Amino acid sequence: MADNKGILVVGEVAEGKLLPITAEILGAGRRLADELKEQLSCFLIGAQMGDAGKAAVAAGADKVYVADDAQLKDYENSTYMQVMEKAVAEVAPRIIIMGQTANGRDLAPRLAFKLGVSAVMDCLELAIDQATRLMQCTRAVYGGNAKAIFTSEAVPQIATVRTKASSPLAPDAGRKGDVVPFAVALDASKIKAKVLQMVKEEVAGIKIEDAAAVVAGGRGLGGPEPFSKELADLARILKGAVGASRPPCDNKWVPDSIQVGLTGKIIAPELYIAVGISGSSQHMSGCAGSKCIVAINKDPEANIFKEARFGVVGDWKVVLPAFMAKVKELLQ
Amino acid sequence: MNMIVCCKQVLDPEAAPSTFKLDAANNRMVQPPEVKPVINPYDEQAVEAALRIKDTDKAGNKVTIISLGNNLLRDVVKKPLSMGADELILLEDPAFEGGDSYAVASALAAAIKKVGPFDLIFCGRQESEWDDGQVGSGLAELLGIPSVTVAKKVEVQSGGTVKVERVVADGFQVLEVQYPALITVSNELGEARYATLKGIMAASKKQPIVWKPADIGVDKAGAAARKTRVVKLFQPVKEGKCDIISADSPAEAGALLAQKLRENKVI
Ligand SMILES: Cc1cc2nc3c(=O)[nH]c(=O)nc-3n(C[C@H](O)[C@H](O)[C@H](O)COP(=O)(O)OP(=O)(O)OC[C@H]3O[C@@H](n4cnc5c(N)ncnc54)[C@H](O)[C@@H]3O)c2cc1C
Numbered sequence: 001m002a003d004n005k006g007i008l009v010v011g012e013v014a015e016g017k018l019l020p021i022t023a024e025i026l027g028a029g030r031r032l033a034d035e036l037k038e039q040l041s042c043f044l045i046g047a048q049m050g051d052a053g054k055a056a057v058a059a060g061a062d063k064v065y066v067a068d069d070a071q072l073k074d075y076e077n078s079t080y081m082q083v084m085e086k087a088v089a090e091v092a093p094r095i096i097i098m099g100q101t102a103n104g105r106d107l108a109p110r111l112a113f114k115l116g117v118s119a120v121m122d123c124l125e126l127a128i129d130q131a132t133r134l135m136q137c138t139r140a141v142y143g144g145n146a147k148a149i150f151t152s153e154a155v156p157q158i159a160t161v162r163t164k165a166s167s168p169l170a171p172d173a174g175r176k177g178d179v180v181p182f183a184v185a186l187d188a189s190k191i192k193a194k195v196l197q198m199v200k201e202e203v204a205g206i207k208i209e210d211a212a213a214v215v216a217g218g219r220g221l222g223g224p225e226p227f228s229k230e231l232a233d234l235a236r237i238l239k240g241a242v243g244a245s246r247p248p249c250d251n252k253w254v255p256d257s258i259q260v261g262l263t264g265k266i267i268a269p270e271l272y273i274a275v276g277i278s279g280s281s282q283h284m285s286g287c288a289g290s291k292c293i294v295a296i297n298k299d300p301e302a303n304i305f306k307e308a309r310f311g312v313v314g315d316w317k318v319v320l321p322a323f324m325a326k327v328k329e330l331l332q
Numbered sequence: 333m334n335m336i337v338c339c340k341q342v343l344d345p346e347a348a349p350s351t352f353k354l355d356a357a358n359n360r361m362v363q364p365p366e367v368k369p370v371i372n373p374y375d376e377q378a379v380e381a382a383l384r385i386k387d388t389d390k391a392g393n394k395v396t397i398i399s400l401g402n403n404l405l406r407d408v409v410k411k412p413l414s415m416g417a418d419e420l421i422l423l424e425d426p427a428f429e430g431g432d433s434y435a436v437a438s439a440l441a442a443a444i445k446k447v448g449p450f451d452l453i454f455c456g457r458q459e460s461e462w463d464d465g466q467v468g469s470g471l472a473e474l475l476g477i478p479s480v481t482v483a484k485k486v487e488v489q490s491g492g493t494v495k496v497e498r499v500v501a502d503g504f505q506v507l508e509v510q511y512p513a514l515i516t517v518s519n520e521l522g523e524a525r526y527a528t529l530k531g532i533m534a535a536s537k538k539q540p541i542v543w544k545p546a547d548i549g550v551d552k553a554g555a556a557a558r559k560t561r562v563v564k565l566f567q568p569v570k571e572g573k574c575d576i577i578s579a580d581s582p583a584e585a586g587a588l589l590a591q592k593l594r595e596n597k598v599i
Contacts, residue, residue: 076507077469078478102500106481109433109469118434118559121464136563141462142361143345145352149563192478193509196495201503213599238599246519256484256520257502262463263518265501271598281349282460292598294589295574303349306572312589314582322583326590327599 004155006039007032008093009061010084012103016050021099023059023168025161028126029097030060030169032135035128038094039063043087043182045080047073057177060169065090065182074195075103077110083184084111090182093156095135097126100160112158119158120150124165135159144262144281144288163209163266164289201257206241208258213240213271216260216287217248220276220297220316224253230320231275237327238271243287245277261286275316279304296320333488335382335395336447337417337454338440338467339375341408344368345460352567359565361461369408374456376524378517379412381486382454383525386416388488394418396450398443400436402429406540413535414527420540421447427545430555433466438557440467441474442548452494453514457482468516478513484520 009029011022026042033040042061044052046068053064067083084107088096096111098104100122112119124147125138135157141148151157208214215235217227227242235242242258249259260267262282268289275296277283284307287293295308296319305311312319344367353362371379379397386393397412400423413420423439431439444450453472458465465481472479484504485497494513498505499520509515527535545553577592579585593599 074505102482102498105465106469106479109466110473110479112466113434113437113470113473116559118432118470119466120560121466141565142343142352143460143463145349146354146361146565146567148359148565150560151563152560154559192513193480193507195505195507197506198500199497199503199506250519250523256499263457271593279349280346281352282345292593292596294593294598296586296589300576305574305576306349306570308574310589310592311574311576312582312585313576313578314585318582319586319589322586323590326587327593330590330594331599 004092004094006041006091006093007036007095007097008087008091009040009042010096010098010104010107011042011044011056012099012101013044013046013049013052016048016052018052018055018059019099019101020168021101021163022056023171024164024166025097025099026056026059026061027168028161028166032095032126032128036094036133041065041091041093043067043083045072045083053179055171057175057179058171058173060175062177064177064179066179067182067184069184069186071186074198076191076193076195077106078190078192079186080107081110081114082186082190083182085114086184087182088115088156096156096158098160100162104160108158108160115156117152117154117156117158119160120152121160123159123161126159126161140285142281144285164268201255203255203258206239208241208243208260208265209267211241212269213238213273214243214260214267214269215240215273215275216243216245216277217275218245218277219247221248227254230324234273234320234324234327237324237331240269240271243267245283274304274308275320277304278302279307333385333393333451334449335385335393335452335454336444336450337375337379337382337395337397337412338471339379339397339399339409339412340372340459341369341399341401341404342372342459342461344370345373354565354567356566359562369405371408371411372456372459374458374517374519376411377519377521378454378456379415379417380524381483381515381517381521382452383416385452385486385488396421396447398423398440400428400439402426409540410535410538411527413538414531415525416531420538422540422542423548424542425544425553427553430558431553432558432560433464433470434559435554435557437467437470437474439545439548439550439553440471442550443543444475446543446548451511455514455516457516457518468514472514475514478509479515480507480509480513481516482518483515484518486515
């Protein structure tokens, strides 16, 4: 595959719109493509994707292939793999980039192993090594305690990129690029799984990944009540959302969908208030990009104080009401 | 159901971040003496998923554990046996060291072919050292079987299918998948069971089967079978300049914190 050229981004579309992560990886892909002076293609796979193809051009793609088929409405890997195999054969890219999403983290390894290579998952940074023209991928390892730079000689090089790790280009509706349909005759005998249902577990109010302020609680809150009372009140005052570390989710105090961390949501709000959270490396992986981290914890040795900008050592039951009263007063 | 669970021995991921050290010159982590190795927590939950199925129909059900590594601690890798698994196979040899997900999945695939027919393979959604999350899907691809990742519930149905709830960003997908299949398990499945005293006794009497690369017919393993290369492993420096707000009482500190945030235009 020595002749492989260009970069292929696998995008995701929901309700006719590109996901933010797709704009982010198109931005990352554009920078690599410019450095290599090669083309950036984008594959969009799904059903009824509206004008998402144009949006992908505005976000940096030179050519967008749209595989729009009712059978591709829900992600399922044995179906999507058929599209990807044909896509790789058609484009023969040097590099393939996906988002580290539920779908990307499922699809990238299957595609990589199919092609006899290994992917580099959940990358924070992608760069081109000038001498070899190979991609080097930086990612967090050991739960976020360390970072590593990976590369591989095998082509194509495949990487998934973490949410909010790279910045999208400013959308430019004047950018030139082709949007073409990509037809795939799906082989039913290769489809091994069927999506029966998609169950949404959305929480009311602002989504945690969109919120400018997130008030998160940990095991130290001791039960579900503080989440629905104090934390919800504070989030309302700050026009933000409530988040959690993993133990409150595991204990069913809060829905799984508000877990922040390596294996939960990766967020980067302006303000992140961590209450009764020790600051494990896995938790911090999900919020380290926040502009300002504030910690309330009764243990002065808690790791969260190594990560926070402001902190109060004390029992949240005492600290939080006084803090909230003052915040209310100041914001009136 | 004939089930296989892949379990990795890892450094306890719940250890305090301050214990973490690197030997940067050799791109390696230094094993801190005070931190005990454990079974990767997600892999314990994968064992739990298999045992829940075993519980439903004890007669024809079997759970085989496969662990790959070198110098594996017997009391650590035997834990799944003490939870209720039936058999333990160790792929243990210095040659297995230093592999990436491709090397590991290739060795596991070879071992599973040697084990013989199976219905379900379970893996944790990712292991907690390299946090790669590729071995499960990759193994399924190498074996040519379907996979469902990040499952929180697995139910065997009649007609050769399993129903799996797969966690996604805003909820979960319900899928029906034909087996033989591979499923990776997430913490949403619920806590793994504890080892019982009876289980620990039974496990102590069981001897693991140990296979070396030649036993499973792989000529390249570990570092020699890698597809990716680590250029550099490093610990980012943390500035760590937390402004700890102190006052006469924690309540006053709370109020002062609000004021500080206001002064700094954070709120
Ligand atoms: C592979 C892997 C992935 C993981 N992914 C994630 C993830 O995505 N997100 C995540 O959060 N975790 C994740 N974890 C788990 C992680 O390792 C920690 O176990 C978890 O983050 C700890 O949550 P916590 O800080 O709430 O609990 P703890 O570590 O138990 O901390 C509780 C804190 O509350 C404080 N406290 C107690 N009472 C009070 C009080 N009255 N007032 C004030 N403070 C109080 C204590 O001092 C303590 O610091 C993962 C683990 C692994 C192995």
